[in-house]
Amino acid sequence: MPSANGRQLIYTDAFARPLLETASYVELFLKILVGMKQVPQKDAPLKLNESGTWIREDVSYEVNEPDAYALEEALRQKEKHGGEVVVITAGPARAQQVLREALAKGADRAIHLEDTAFVGLDAFNTARAFAAAIQDESFDLIFTGLQSDDYGYAQTGVILAELLGWPHATIIMQIEKKDAGIRVKRELEAGYFQFVDMPLPAVLTIQSGINKLRYATLIGIKQAKNKPLRKVAMADVQSSLSGNLQKIERLYVPQKTKNTEFLEGSAAEIAKKLVDKLRNEVRVL
Template sequence: MKILVCVKQVPDMESRFKPDGSGTWFEETDLAFRMNEYDEYAVEQAVQLKEQLGNEPEVTVLSIGPDRVNEAIKKALAMGCDKGAHIQDPAPQGKDPWQIASIIAQYARTEGFDLVFTGMQSQDRGSAQVGVLVAELLGFACATTLVGFAFADGVVTAKRELEGGIKGVAKLRLPAVVTCQLGLNIPRYPTLPNIMKAKKKEILAIPVADLLKEEAVAATARFYPPARKGGGIVLEGDVGNLVEQLYGILKEKTTVLR
């Protein structure tokens, strides 16, 4: 069995975000980057399956982006993946989910993978489209939003979280694509020995032009930071006084609006 797990490097959500000069993406100069949270669950599940099957399957981790995405690939290798594939693209943010999925599918098709793991969505774009589009392009069975995973006799049993917190179960014969989310597992922390081992693992570099065969079907025209809001007022004192203060403020605001 050959397993592919797709990861994306995203800005740390604690970063300060602002639009770049083009107004179509973030200014990256002062941003810190990390592996997308949902992709960590995908990596962990792929490695758990490898361990379940006696380390026989080969697990490849793929990421699209500039040189910095090698850090995300190395983390996945330290978690237990066998080798990496870096699709070299200096500006992946300019590609829509259809193009990203087509790049992944083109690579997966040539390598003959049996099972593909992805995160449910990325934390920066949040389209939740790439995994299902990969499945469509490859003609694979697909289950999304996994919170439970089991594998036996060539069949994936996927427990999915549906609307309203309802759990659904799907059974998929390989080849298949599954997308992973919070609750599926607890990603392991790479140990120092495994981090050292990861440095010796192969990371194949592939120019994105070798795999990109599709034109974009959607483009970001522009996005804007949230509008600044006025500061709040903290009222302190006895309840009676607070009521009077609040009434006065509301009366004043109502008069201004008129």
């Protein structure tokens, strides 16, 4: 089946043998890659580094929330259609924790682009590093969270799609396998949604709340220790990267635009002060 950009789309079985285009492949195998990121914990106090260009490393980290939903969706798709879920991240040794958790939840294997320098890559180069690391793989789908809680660019997944020459859809709330590809539900602004049909392979960026997250089981945590984790060094992908196209000149605590009055005292005192404001300043009582 020729895909829209003229690229031949061939469905393969578990042994990479091409399958004929029949309805049977609907039941088959989805090989899904999930891009995940480790970010500072939501309420972790952040300190700037000496040059004021990034944060200091000594904070607590967690998995980027939308990425957790992306992983959950991949696991659910695999449970429905069969297949494989592979997780990938870029970052220093600490980022392996994200992969271990994903393996414990049911991912089959992991790829770790391990180097502190990956943290400083812009979205363009991060996507290029991912593309280089998976060049020998053949995925049907790539999921990422819709954006990260640290940079918040909301770009890496879409850039990766363009680098691979694949179609994409963003802010996805539902995925359904169809005869000739997938049907996804996109979230739009102001409470609107839209279904979009598209061929595979494709990249989807996943919205938080698409599903209910699972917890890792004890047995899952145990099994995770024996699952394959491939490490990719900066040197392995360096030739695919360029200098960053954008540069953080400085990072700082934003200046307040409002004159905020902090109310202090015991809870009872604060309640009284608030009611005074509500009555005399805000005038809603």
